[in-house]
Amino acid sequence: MTFCFTGIRSFPKLWRNNPYLGVVGPGHSYNFFFLKDCYGIRNQQKLFSLKTVSPQNTKAINLIAKARYRRKDEGSNKDSSEFPHLFAAGAAKKRSQMNPQSHDHALPPERNSIQLPTQPLNSEQWDKLKEDFKGRANFEDWIIARMITYNSSIDVAKSLLAWVAAKNNGIVSYNLLVKYLCLCVFHKQTSEVFDVYEILKARYKSLESSASTLLIRGLIHSDRWREALVLLEDIKKVITPSKKNYGDCIQGALLHQDVNTAWNLFQELLDHDLIPMMETLKAFFDFGKDIEDDQYSKKLLDILLYLRNNQLYPGESFAHSIKTWFESVPGEQWKGQFTTIQKNGQCLGCGKTIESIHLSPEEYEFLKRKILSDVIDGGDQYKKTTPQELKRFQNFVERCPPFDVVIDGLNVAKMFPKARESQVLLNVVSQLAKQNLRVLVLGRKHMTVQRARWRKDEMEKVQKQASCFFADNISEDDPFLLYATLHSGNHCKFITKDLLRDHKACLPDAKTQRLFFKWQQGHQLAIINRFPGSKITFQHIPSYDTVVQTTGDSWHIPYDEDLVERYSYEVPTKWLCLHRKT
Amino acid sequence: MPVFLKMSIGITFIRPFARVLVPFTLNKKRRVLYSTILNRYMSSKIPAESYPKKENTSPEQLELDGWKITMKSSVQQGVSTVSSAKDEDPVAATRELIEMWRLLGREVPEHISEEELKTIMECDSKSSKKKYLKYLYLREKMKKAKQIKKEMKAAAREKAIQDQLLETTNQDKQQDFLFLRLWDRNMDIAMGWKGAQAMQFGQPLVFDMAYDDYMKPKELQYTVSQLLESEGWNRRDVDPFHIHFCNLKPDSPFRRELIKRYGEKWNKLLLTATEKSHVDLFPKDSIIYLTADSPNVMSTFKHDKIYIVGSFVDKNMQPGASLAKAKRLNLATECFPLDKYLQWDTGTKNLTIDQVTRILLCLKNTGSWEEALKFVPKRKHTGYLEVSQHPQELVNRIKKTINSFPKGSLNKYTRKK
Numbered sequence: 001m002t003f004c005f006t007g008i009r010s011f012p013k014l015w016r017n018n019p020y021l022g023v024v025g026p027g028h029s030y031n032f033f034f035l036k037d038c039y040g041i042r043n044q045q046k047l048f049s050l051k052t053v054s055p056q057n058t059k060a061i062n063l064i065a066k067a068r069y070r071r072k073d074e075g076s077n078k079d080s081s082e083f084p085h086l087f088a089a090g091a092a093k094k095r096s097q098m099n100p101q102s103h104d105h106a107l108p109p110e111r112n113s114i115q116l117p118t119q120p121l122n123s124e125q126w127d128k129l130k131e132d133f134k135g136r137a138n139f140e141d142w143i144i145a146r147m148i149t150y151n152s153s154i155d156v157a158k159s160l161l162a163w164v165a166a167k168n169n170g171i172v173s174y175n176l177l178v179k180y181l182c183l184c185v186f187h188k189q190t191s192e193v194f195d196v197y198e199i200l201k202a203r204y205k206s207l208e209s210s211a212s213t214l215l216i217r218g219l220i221h222s223d224r225w226r227e228a229l230v231l232l233e234d235i236k237k238v239i240t241p242s243k244k245n246y247g248d249c250i251q252g253a254l255l256h257q258d259v260n261t262a263w264n265l266f267q268e269l270l271d272h273d274l275i276p277m278m279e280t281l282k283a284f285f286d287f288g289k290d291i292e293d294d295q296y297s298k299k300l301l302d303i304l305l306y307l308r309n310n311q312l313y314p315g316e317s318f319a320h321s322i323k324t325w326f327e328s329v330p331g332e333q334w335k336g337q338f339t340t341i342q343k344n345g346q347c348l349g350c351g352k353t354i355e356s357i358h359l360s361p362e363e364y365e366f367l368k369r370k371i372l373s374d375v376i377d378g379g380d381q382y383k384k385t386t387p388q389e390l391k392r393f394q395n396f397v398e399r400c401p402p403f404d405v406v407i408d409g410l411n412v413a414k415m416f417p418k419a420r421e422s423q424v425l426l427n428v429v430s431q432l433a434k435q436n437l438r439v440l441v442l443g444r445k446h447m448t449v450q451r452a453r454w455r456k457d458e459m460e461k462v463q464k465q466a467s468c469f470f471a472d473n474i475s476e477d478d479p480f481l482l483y484a485t486l487h488s489g490n491h492c493k494f495i496t497k498d499l500l501r502d503h504k505a506c507l508p509d510a511k512t513q514r515l516f517f518k519w520q521q522g523h524q525l526a527i528i529n530r531f532p533g534s535k536i537t538f539q540h541i542p543s544y545d546t547v548v549q550t551t552g553d554s555w556h557i558p559y560d561e562d563l564v565e566r567y568s569y570e571v572p573t574k575w576l577c578l579h580r581k582t
Numbered sequence: 583m584p585v586f587l588k589m590s591i592g593i594t595f596i597r598p599f600a601r602v603l604v605p606f607t608l609n610k611k612r613r614v615l616y617s618t619i620l621n622r623y624m625s626s627k628i629p630a631e632s633y634p635k636k637e638n639t640s641p642e643q644l645e646l647d648g649w650k651i652t653m654k655s656s657v658q659q660g661v662s663t664v665s666s667a668k669d670e671d672p673v674a675a676t677r678e679l680i681e682m683w684r685l686l687g688r689e690v691p692e693h694i695s696e697e698e699l700k701t702i703m704e705c706d707s708k709s710s711k712k713k714y715l716k717y718l719y720l721r722e723k724m725k726k727a728k729q730i731k732k733e734m735k736a737a738a739r740e741k742a743i744q745d746q747l748l749e750t751t752n753q754d755k756q757q758d759f760l761f762l763r764l765w766d767r768n769m770d771i772a773m774g775w776k777g778a779q780a781m782q783f784g785q786p787l788v789f790d791m792a793y794d795d796y797m798k799p800k801e802l803q804y805t806v807s808q809l810l811e812s813e814g815w816n817r818r819d820v821d822p823f824h825i826h827f828c829n830l831k832p833d834s835p836f837r838r839e840l841i842k843r844y845g846e847k848w849n850k851l852l853l854t855a856t857e858k859s860h861v862d863l864f865p866k867d868s869i870i871y872l873t874a875d876s877p878n879v880m881s882t883f884k885h886d887k888i889y890i891v892g893s894f895v896d897k898n899m900q901p902g903a904s905l906a907k908a909k910r911l912n913l914a915t916e917c918f919p920l921d922k923y924l925q926w927d928t929g930t931k932n933l934t935i936d937q938v939t940r941i942l943l944c945l946k947n948t949g950s951w952e953e954a955l956k957f958v959p960k961r962k963h964t965g966y967l968e969v970s971q972h973p974q975e976l977v978n979r980i981k982k983t984i985n986s987f988p989k990g991s992l993n994k995y996t997r998k999k
Contacts, residue, residue, distance in 0.1 A: 141687070158647070165649030172649060174685040199653045206675065208682035237675045239708055382906035474877050474905070 086499070086526050086539055088573050089566035116146055120159035123166060140164055144179045154192060157183050174204065178211045185218040193218035197227075209235055213245055220252025228252050229261070240272055247280035254287045262287075263299060275310070278318050285321040289328045297329065304555070308548040311514050319559035319576045326555070326578050333581040341575055345544035347556060349577035354544035354556060357522035358490055359515065367515050368486040375506045376479040385475040393480055396469055400440070402488040403467070405432055405525070408481050408496035409443035412527065415497070419532035422447075422458040428495070428527070429466050431536055439466035440484055442477050478503055485523060493541070495525045499569060517569070518545060546571035554579040673699060680715065691718040773817050777852030784824035786888045787816075787942065788860045789935070790871075791836050792829040793894035796903055799835070801895040805935070806839045809893055812939035813853065819943045825853035828860040828890075836893075861911055864888045871908035872938065874931040875901065876915035879922065883945035891938050920958065922967070923951050929962040 084091040114133055121129070130139045140160065147157050157180050165172050172180075177196060184192040197215055200207060207215070212231045219228040232249050235241045246269040253262035262284070269276055281303055288300055304322075307314065314322065323336035339349035346353055359367065381387050412428050413421035425441070432439050441462060448470060450456040462468065469484075471477050478496075482503065485494040500520060507513045526539040546558045555578040560566055676699060683690045691698075698718060705711040789809060794802065809827075816822045830837055837855075841848045860869060871890045872880075890913075892904040908915045918941065920931055933941070937957050944954035952966060 162647075162649050165653070170649060170653065172653060174682065175687050178686060195650055199650060203653060204682065206678040206682065208679050208686060210686065211682070237672055238679045239711070380903075380906050382909045383902045386909060474909075 085542070086524070087521055087570050089560065089570045090564040091570055092567040093565045114143075116143075116150055116152055117156050118152070120155045121163075122159070123163050126160065126163040140173075140176060141179075144176060144183075148179060148182055148186075151186060152183070154180075154183050154187055154189055174211075178214065181211065181214045181218070185214050188221065190218065190222045194222070194224070206234065207231070209239060209242075213242070213248075216245055216248045216252075220248055220255065225252040225256055240274075243269060243274045243277050243280070246274065247277045247283075250280050251283045254283050259287075259291075259296065270306075275312070278312075278315050281307075281314070282318040282321045285318070285325045288325050292330060300325065304548055304550070304557070307557075310510075311547060313548075313572050314557065314559045316559060316562045319557065322557060323576055323578065334578055335581055336576060336578040339575050339577050340573060341544060343540060343543070345542070347575065347577050349575075350554060350579045352551070352554060352556075352579075355547065355549050357518065357542055357545045359519055359522075363515055364486070364490065364519075367512070367519055368483075370507060370512050371479070371482050371486060371516075374508060374512075375503050376483060378506060384479055385471065389472055389475055393469060393471075393483075397484055397487050400467055401438065403440040403484065403492055404437040404488075406440045406442065406481055406485045406488070406492060406494040407432075407466070408477065408494065408498065409441045409447060409468075410477065411496040411498055413447075415527060415529070416532040420455065420458075421453045422455045422462070424532060426458045426462050427532070428536055429462050433465040440488075441466045441468045442481050442484065443468065443470050444473050444475070444477060445470045446473050486519075493523050493525050495527065495538075497526050500524075501569065521545075521571070672703065676703060683715075688715075689719045690715045691722045693722070694718065774852065776820075776822055777817060780822040780824045781852055781854075784822055785885060785946070786826055786864065787823035787939070788826045788828050788864075788869075788888060788890040789893045790829055790860060790890050790904075790907070791827055791831075791834070791893050792859075792907065793892060793903070794831075794834050794836050796894060796896070796898075796900060798898070801897050802835055802839060804895045805893050806836070806843055808895070808935035809840070810843060811936035813851070815936060815940050815943065817852075819947070821947060823939075823943070823946075826860070826863065827853065827855040827893075828858065828863065830855050831857050859911075860888070860890055861913070866911075866913065869913050871904070871913045871915045872917065873904040873908060873915055874917050874933075875905040876908075876917040878914070878916050879919045880916040881919070883942070883949060885946070889942060891935060893935055895934075896932065918955075919951065920955070920963075923955055924958060924963040925965050925967055927962060927964045929959070933958065 084094055114129065117125075117129070129143070133139045133142070135142060144157060144160060147160075161172050161176060161180055164176060177200065181193065181196045181200075184196060193215070197219070200211060200215075212235050216228040216231050219225055219231075228249055229252075232241055232245055235245060246265055250262045250265045250269075253259070253265065266276065266280070266284075269280075284300060284303060288296055306312075319338070323338075326332075326334035326336055337349045339347060341347055341354055345356070376384060376390065378384065381390060385393075407425075407428065409425055413425040416424055429439055429441060447454050448456075448459055469480065471480060478498065478500065481494055481496065482500075485492050504513050504516050504520075507516055522541060522545075525541065527536055528539050529536055548557050549555070555576075557576040557578070558572040559574055559576055560572050561574055566572060673696075677694065680690050680694060680702075684692060694702075702711055702714055705714055789812075793805075797805065813825060816825060827840075830840075844851065856863070868886065869888050869890060870880075870884075871892075873892065892907070894904060896903065905915060917931070918933070918938075920926060937959070940957040941954045944957065945951070948954070955966075
């Protein structure tokens with residue numbers, strides 16, 4: 001197993017040095033590929049986002065990902081592997097895999113079964129191929145699109161263009177030229193890129209964004225990289241360049257040692273409110289290895305703070321770059337290692353405690369105010385509740401001493417579809433009450449009405465052991481849950497399995513949403529029982545915050561693993577620990 | 583300028599040939615014509631020999647780089663005029679960008695007006711620009727298709743008239759008729775009479791126009807279209823509602839749009855448009871606010887109630903806006919029993935205003951839900967459910983009896999089945 005893992009690390013690197021390895025003709029089988037260096041596949045896709053994934057590839061990746069899951073599960077302790085934490089990276093993916101309804105989608109059958117040529121054809125052969133083609137699309141457009149999909153060699157594409165030109169008195173349409181350019185850029189044929197650039201410049205007085213993007217990407221590796229900056233200026237005249245455009249230009253500038261241009265472009269990118277690509281940031285770190293400049297290293301630390309403030313996480317290879325850069329800083333003797341964090345918030349690598357998940361008092365007050373004004377009120381109190389009810393609720397909360405646990409009654413009661421709702425609720429409440437916790441149950445009025453699934457006697461027992469607040473049947477109870485918990489103070493937790501994404505979405509800006517998410521991670525208890533009778537167990541609450549952080553002489557940086565699919569409301573589980581040798 | 587001169591010389595030089603070669607391109611844009619002819623001229627000049635030659639010498643290989651020479655050389659003269667006027671305003675740049683996108687096969691319009699261009703420049707994000715361009719593209723396409731259809735129809739009509747002329751000359755007979763052909767006008771007058779009666783004795787149907795703050799201009803336009811449609815359906819009905827447009831503020835975009843669409847007819851419409859609220863016009867306890875968010879399901883159509891329909895197209899995901907309105911005024915709410923009668927498939931339960939009007943009209947006349955819910959779009963459901971034959975009580979009783987069977991006997995029963 002160890003061999004296997006080291007293998008994974010080394011393959012992506014091998015890949016980067018030798019991009020031509022990936023070119024496999026459409027007729028070849030992927031089996032060989034899969035066996036030999038399957039771990040490289042994913043990386044290749046990241047590098048060349050232009051390439052669409054062939055079906056065989058995705059399947060292979062799924063297999064790998066699954067295999068990796070299994071291996072990991074066997075290694076770690078049983079409990080946590082069965083229920084990955086609600087917000088841990090990959091948990092949502094796993095939940096969906098447990099769902100029996102999900103199945104692989106069958107691929108639509110291929111309509112046009114024309115074999116892509118692997119060698120340049122002459123005009124008769126192209127003519128014949130065109131006759132064979134039965135589709136509604138334009139043959140030339142269709143075939144070159146297929147060539148891009150399967151990365152045909154550019155000679156084949158060139159012969160197609162020559163054929164088109166011969167038929168058309170030397171004219172090749174813009175569309176074909178751009179697609180040809182796409183192939184040239186993918187194969188890094190710089191001289192071809194120059195040629196196409198000359199043609200485009202001669203023929204058209206301005207270019208549109210996709211051609212410029214391709215040209216920028218093609219030019220940055222050459223000596224004419226400054227022309228890429230001109231192209232960027234041209235794009236800016238009409239639309240905001242994409243983060244890829246900026247990323248490419250920055251990489252071009254770094255490749256040619258023009259650090260100032262790179263930082264200026266980076267600042268411009270941030271000013272446009274674009275979120276830079278991880279590759280761009282990685283490029284800065286990779287470049288930083290070779291220069292000893294305080295100014296430069298300060299800016300790199302600023303990038304890390306940017307990651308912290310925007311709750312972004314580097315990818316695996318980026319994490320490696322960060323580690324390498326820190327270790328290359330002369331005189332400071334940094335040492336980095338990839339670790340995980342223990343449940344109590346201690347780093348396994350250095351033993352330091354990670355930042356607490358709890359909000360600062362100011363943040364807490366701010367969030368409380370925002371929840372009341374944006375989630376509950378939201379400009380129209382009648383939307384989620386009524387003013388009378390809100391008043392009643394606020395009075396109720398004021399009168400009660402702070403709670404320890406707030407329960408979303410309906411969510412908890414409906415946990416087991418086969419058990420009676422009121423009984424499940426009673427079960428949970430009495431177990432919590434036994435621990436001498438002050439419990440608040442939030443629900444709706446219909447719960448108190450005697451019915452088959454809501455027994456009155458059981459509800460009365462619930463009301464004896466806990467304080468209850470019942471909202472109107474057409475009011476929403478989740479906002480009350482949030483407010484009651486926030487009002488009770490930092491120690492108070494709430495119980496629901498709901499991910500509360502719709503309420504998070506009500507918040508006005510990304511910063512408040514991140515605050516909410518942080519608070520939610522620290523205060524939400526999710527019940528992970530599978531059977532109604534058993535003693536309830538909760539998902540453990542992480543005591544630490546998953547965010548890039550520093551103490552001056554140490555850095556802790558969470559990162560995304562390449563083969564784990566993380567959803568937006570999940571956080572990574574792997575960390576890079578950096579500290580100075582003393 | 584000098585290049586233009588040169589070009590024109592070139593054109594006069596090959597004009598006779600061009601006439602023969604490209605008789606159809608002549609109608610197209612002038613610039614396109616110039617370049618094609620020029621290219622023809624150039625290509626005949628430079629690589630004309632190379633193509634056949636290469637193919638003769640090596641039959642299995644096409645000359646790979648030959649096209650580049652043509653592409654580069656053919657236009658080096660053609661475009662130098664343009665590059666001189668390069669640093670222009672962003673408006674022209676945008677226009678060019680759109681033109682290039684069109685060449686790339688993106689969904690952008692061929693022709694674009696100054697005003698539309700300005701709208702594009704004002705769009706604050708790239709995706710909104712693309713969306714607007716796609717809208718223009720589709721509109722242009724539709725317009726073109728309509729134009730072609732119109733021309734074809736005109737041609738057909740022309741032909742029909744000619745045929746008829748031939749026929750009438752053949753047989754010129756006198757025919758006896760009872761009525762003059764004035765059907766449309768008669769129908770309008772009859773509907774006017776019915777409408778006037780509805781104004782006096784009809785059941786009120788209120789459209790609540792207090793949603794203009796919730797909607798963007800486009801949604802507002804959709805709403806007005808739907809209102810026009812509803813009014814049309816109501817007018818044609820046997821027993822029309824007395825329509826009220828309530829909360830219609832004198833200066834609101836709603837009113838402006840309605841007047842724009844109705845034109846002079848607005849003042850002659852047989853309906854009540856008022857800036858008062860529906861709660862001022864009618865007793866509160868007889869009002870029922872129709873909203874899909876309501877927890878109460880409508881069981882029957884009541885002829886003594888006043889139904890209110892919110893004139894609100896919600897593309898912006900604001901659930902519960904109309905329910906909040908009803909809650910604020912403390913009104914009764916109801917929703918259509920869609921789930922009870924239909925096997926719902928996809929789409930929201932929010933129906934368009936004209937569909938709601940037609941359902942209400944149908945209920946008023948027949949009282950049958952099956953009949954009325956025909957107006958729910960077919961794509962939203964897979965069919966009618968068998969209900970109402972077995973009332974809920976009966977179902978419960980059956981359930982109880984099944985539960986009371988001893989376990990073994992039930993198994994036997996199922997096995998037999």
